[in-house]
Amino acid sequence: MEWMCKSFDAxxxxxxxxxxxxxxxxxxxxxxxxxxxxxxxxxHCLHLVAQMHDASDVPQIAAYLRLLPPGLAYDEASIGRVITAASHRGTGLGRELLTRAIAIADDAWPSSALRIGAQAHLEAFYGAFGFVKASEPYDEDGIQHIEMLRPPAVR
Known part of the structure; x- marks a missing residue:
């Protein structure tokens, strides 16, 4: 697995x-x-990507998310567009993706809380990383979501 975190221009x-x-x-x-x-x-985001090379040596995206700085989508920094490719679900890759993202956000914006608009059925998953429910459920594009908030890193 090849991990990288890059600015858009990179x-x-x-x-x-x-x-x-x-x-x-x-x-x-x-x-x-x-x-x-x-x-x-x-x-304006940082892009965290995990990719693998298939048998033809063509890189395939296994997992991805973007990190948004404070003030871009919310007052807080945020994580969005979180995906794990179907072929990699159930492997722990999503947990590794989120662990890495939180560490990057804590380094980039240490005084900012971290907000996500999570699909409601993933509340427990994100809760395991310190996110707490911060809104009532709402419909976004036909899928129930909730906002969740993680407090700033303690330094």
């Missing part, structure tokens, strides 16, 4: 293309949720 066209294709595969196709994925925020 992604390069081939990696950005694979990321957008992976996001489309999960959110639009798999979850049958047509929505505007390209929202203008990506250029």
């Amino acid at each position: 992604l390069g066209s081939p990696l950005l293309y694979r990321i957008l294709a992976a996001r489309n595969a999960v959110f639009v196709v798999e979850q049958q949720c047509p929505y505007q994925d390209i929202d203008g925020r990506d250029p």
Whole structure:
């Protein structure tokens, strides 16, 4: 597994293309949720990516999320567009992805809490990382979500 965290400008066209294709595969196709994925925020985010090479040595996105700085989507820093490819679910990769993301956010924005708009059925998963429910359930693109908040890192 190859891990990388890059700014938008450092992604390069081939990696950005694979990321957008992976996001489309999960959110639009798999979850049958047509929505505007390209929202203008990506250029301001950090992008955490795990990729593997298949038998043809073509890199495949195994997991991905973006980290948004405070003030971009919420007052707090936030995590969004969290995906684990279907082929890697149930392997612990999602936990590793979130562990790495929290560490990156704590280093980048140590005085900021961390907010996520989580699919409601993942409340316990995110709760295991210190996130607590911060809103009532709401419908986002036909899927129940809740906002969850994790307090700033203690230093």
